[in-house]
Amino acid sequence: MLIQPGELLAKIDNPADLRKLPLDKLYQVCEELRQYIIDNVSIYGGHFGASLGVTELSVAMHYVYNTPYDRIVWDVGHQAYNHKILTGRRDQFHTNRQYGGLSGFPKRDESEYDTFGVGHSSTSISAALGMAIASKEKGDDRQHIAVIGDGSMTAGMAFEAMNHAGASDANILIILNDNRMAIDPNQGALKDYLTDITTSPFYNKIKDEVWNMLGKVKKIGPHAQQAVSAAENALKSALLEQSNLFEALGLRYFGPVDGHDINHLVHVMEDLKKIPGPKILHAVTVKGKGYALAEKDQTKWHAPGKFDKLTGEIKKKVFTTPQAPKYQTVFGETILEMARENEKIMGITPAMPSGCSLNIMMKEMPDRAIDVGIAEQHAVTFAAGLAAEGMIPFCNIYSSFMQRAYDQVVHDVCIQNLPVIFCLDRAGFAGADGATHHGAYDIPFMRCIPNLVVAAPMNEAELRHMMHTAVKHRTSPFSIRYPRGQGVMPEWKVPMEEIQVGKGRKIKDGEDVAVLTFGHIGNYVVQLSDRFQAEGINPAHYDMRFVKPIDEEMLHEVFTKFDKVVTIEDGAIMGGFGSAILEWMMDNGFTNKQIVRLGIPDTIIEQGEQLELQKEAGFDHDGILEAILKLSSNVKSKSKVLVKSK
Numbered sequence: 001m002l003i004q005p006g007e008l009l010a011k012i013d014n015p016a017d018l019r020k021l022p023l024d025k026l027y028q029v030c031e032e033l034r035q036y037i038i039d040n041v042s043i044y045g046g047h048f049g050a051s052l053g054v055t056e057l058s059v060a061m062h063y064v065y066n067t068p069y070d071r072i073v074w075d076v077g078h079q080a081y082n083h084k085i086l087t088g089r090r091d092q093f094h095t096n097r098q099y100g101g102l103s104g105f106p107k108r109d110e111s112e113y114d115t116f117g118v119g120h121s122s123t124s125i126s127a128a129l130g131m132a133i134a135s136k137e138k139g140d141d142r143q144h145i146a147v148i149g150d151g152s153m154t155a156g157m158a159f160e161a162m163n164h165a166g167a168s169d170a171n172i173l174i175i176l177n178d179n180r181m182a183i184d185p186n187q188g189a190l191k192d193y194l195t196d197i198t199t200s201p202f203y204n205k206i207k208d209e210v211w212n213m214l215g216k217v218k219k220i221g222p223h224a225q226q227a228v229s230a231a232e233n234a235l236k237s238a239l240l241e242q243s244n245l246f247e248a249l250g251l252r253y254f255g256p257v258d259g260h261d262i263n264h265l266v267h268v269m270e271d272l273k274k275i276p277g278p279k280i281l282h283a284v285t286v287k288g289k290g291y292a293l294a295e296k297d298q299t300k301w302h303a304p305g306k307f308d309k310l311t312g313e314i315k316k317k318v319f320t321t322p323q324a325p326k327y328q329t330v331f332g333e334t335i336l337e338m339a340r341e342n343e344k345i346m347g348i349t350p351a352m353p354s355g356c357s358l359n360i361m362m363k364e365m366p367d368r369a370i371d372v373g374i375a376e377q378h379a380v381t382f383a384a385g386l387a388a389e390g391m392i393p394f395c396n397i398y399s400s401f402m403q404r405a406y407d408q409v410v411h412d413v414c415i416q417n418l419p420v421i422f423c424l425d426r427a428g429f430a431g432a433d434g435a436t437h438h439g440a441y442d443i444p445f446m447r448c449i450p451n452l453v454v455a456a457p458m459n460e461a462e463l464r465h466m467m468h469t470a471v472k473h474r475t476s477p478f479s480i481r482y483p484r485g486q487g488v489m490p491e492w493k494v495p496m497e498e499i500q501v502g503k504g505r506k507i508k509d510g511e512d513v514a515v516l517t518f519g520h521i522g523n524y525v526v527q528l529s530d531r532f533q534a535e536g537i538n539p540a541h542y543d544m545r546f547v548k549p550i551d552e553e554m555l556h557e558v559f560t561k562f563d564k565v566v567t568i569e570d571g572a573i574m575g576g577f578g579s580a581i582l583e584w585m586m587d588n589g590f591t592n593k594q595i596v597r598l599g600i601p602d603t604i605i606e607q608g609e610q611l612e613l614q615k616e617a618g619f620d621h622d623g624i625l626e627a628i629l630k631l632s633s634n635v636k637s638k639s640k641v642l643v644k645s646k
């Protein structure tokens with residue numbers, strides 16, 4: 001169903017059309033944009049509150065700046081829906097985040113207005129600074145604007161970039177979109193600092209004087225620039241008492257301004273355009289602005305799924321049979337259960353307490369379950385510090401966000417062999433968030449680090465056993481990967497058992513072909529049993545559980561008995577679980593075998609439902625069956641090593 005845009009929005013095919021409108025029409029454009037987002041997201045799903053919060057900022061930027069010549073760089077990009085709609089993608093917006101549709105984030109391939117691909121946070125200032133310095137080198141007179149949220153501002157990368165920008169003369173404007181929220185409430189001292197700045201009467205009085213003076217000096221003409229500096233410097237000395245963090249970093253600070261006052265924003269941006277060098281505009285906004293329920297419960301409405309826009313009822317699938325829980329719920333309930341018994345257990349999340357369900361433990365044990373803000377690197381080293389003092393930290397990080405903390409895993413945890421327990425959530429295809437969020441690479445990047453145990457549960461009970469085993473196993477770090485979403489066991493709350501580290505499970509004996517799986521994807525093989533029977537094949541199935549240490553006894557059994565082996569993983573095929581099996585085979589003299597590896601191929605796979613993406617990668621149910629059938633049909637024909645990957 002195509003949603004009809006409002007009267008003005010219908011005529012805006014690109015920002016040049018927007019710029020033709022008089023200023024007094026922008027309010028209506030904002031109203032229509034909000035409505036269009038509400039209409040579309042309620043039907044098709046997606047991120048919600050963040051875009052509603054930056055409608056005026058988006059309109060003002062495209063109105064004032066000469067985009068795409070001037071560069072807007074969005075941080076994370078989950079808030080870029082107004083931008084997408086204004087920049088030629090209004091009529092495709094209903095395909096947002098769907099298979100084959102628009103990406104949910106800015107993406108360079110998608111539009112010339114998307115200056116930098118995003119999805120992970122806190123990259124915008126670095127990227128915009130790179131562009132600004134490139135412009136300078138090339139002699140271009142572009143403007144460069146990084147739009148970053150208060151949550152994303154907590155990450156080290158943002159500070160690294162400000163530290164660099166502030167010492168440069170690059171022409172860059174940072175817009176700090178301060179809504180006091182990440183997905184969950186924003187964390188840390190910075191948010192309090194921003195609130196203090198926003199509410200301090202003293203600061204605001206001085207700030208108003210600066211703005212008034214700016215207004216006056218603008219009329220001075222060519223010397224305005226120096227005069228502005230002089231005026232500001234005089235006022236800055238008065239502000240020493242309450243010095244400004246951003247000014248201290250060399251960024252000229254402007255604000256706070258009301259991020260929903262479209263007229264004021266346009267004027268402010270027009271002024272800022274004339275001021276060269278690195279600067280920051282602090283805009284205060286409300287996440288979910290314009291949709292009352294979203295303003296009230298901002299975490300729930302960050303990405304609510306489809307909903308009835310009139311009642312606010314979120315549409316959930318209705319089931320008639322008991323459903324398996326999400327792995328996330330099992331993690332959250334299990335860590336709490338264990339923490340009640342063991343006071344050394346602590347939980348850490350970098351800004352994803354609702355997403356990973358650590359919020360279950362946070363409610364009961366706020367001091368032992370900690371959201372450190374968007375700070376994956378810190379989360380890992382903080383966990384290492386806890387472990388160094390004998391605590392038992394569970395550090396839960398989405399697989400793709402762990403990419404950012406790799407050095408900390410190697411340098412701070414594994415080289416020192418500190419028993420941190422990593423839970424890598426969203427391992428495998430993440431779904432609608434797309435390429436930036438797929439947990440594709442963790443098997444290769446974790447299994448190559450000495451000391452680290454690398455495990456993946458096939459179901460909820462196994463996750464509980466692995467978490468329990470990790471607590472008992474105090475001799476090295478331990479990582480457990482599991483996917484986004486449901487497991488397979490409605491009755492999941494089984495007693496926890498210690499399992500032997502490095503021991504797999506034989507799920508079923510068989511003939512001709514052995515299938516080796518790692519993690520949840522093993523259930524697809526179980527679910528195929530009727531189809532195997534119908535096809536007259538009987539493959540053996542082993543759930544390896546650990547890719548490191550790998551179950552050598554089991555592999556000896558497999559390769560002694562079978563000449564044909566299929567490996568399946570929901571992860572990158574290059575260097576992953578299948579590769580580990582190949583290495584083992586070669587190292588152990590099993591060269592006369594056929595092996596087919598199924599997993600995420602060596603290409604970027606975009607967004608879609610998990611099953612759609614697995615199909616594209618060739619390891620959905622049909623793909624697995626096809627691979628096994630193909631292999632079983634040529635049982636006796638091969639005498640050389642045949643290594644195939646899909």
Ligand SMILES: Cc1ncc(C[n+]2csc(CCOP(=O)(O)OP(=O)(O)O)c2C)c(N)n1
Nearest residue numbers: 050119120121149150151152181182183351
């Ligand atoms: C490196 C990284 N960690 C975590 C996330 C998950 N994440 C996406 S949006 C978000 C909150 C961002 O807060 P903020 O920048 O203030 O934007 P807001 O949603 O408030 O507009 C988080 C934690 C991410 N995208 N990237």
Ligand SMILES: CC(=O)[C@@H](O)[C@H](O)COP(=O)(O)O
Nearest residue numbers: 076078119303355426433484
């Ligand atoms: C933009 C972002 O990074 C998050 O909002 C992400 O979309 C959350 O994903 P989950 O819904 O899997 O928690």
Ligand SMILES: [Mg+2]
Nearest residue numbers: 149150151181
């Ligand atoms: Mg925020």
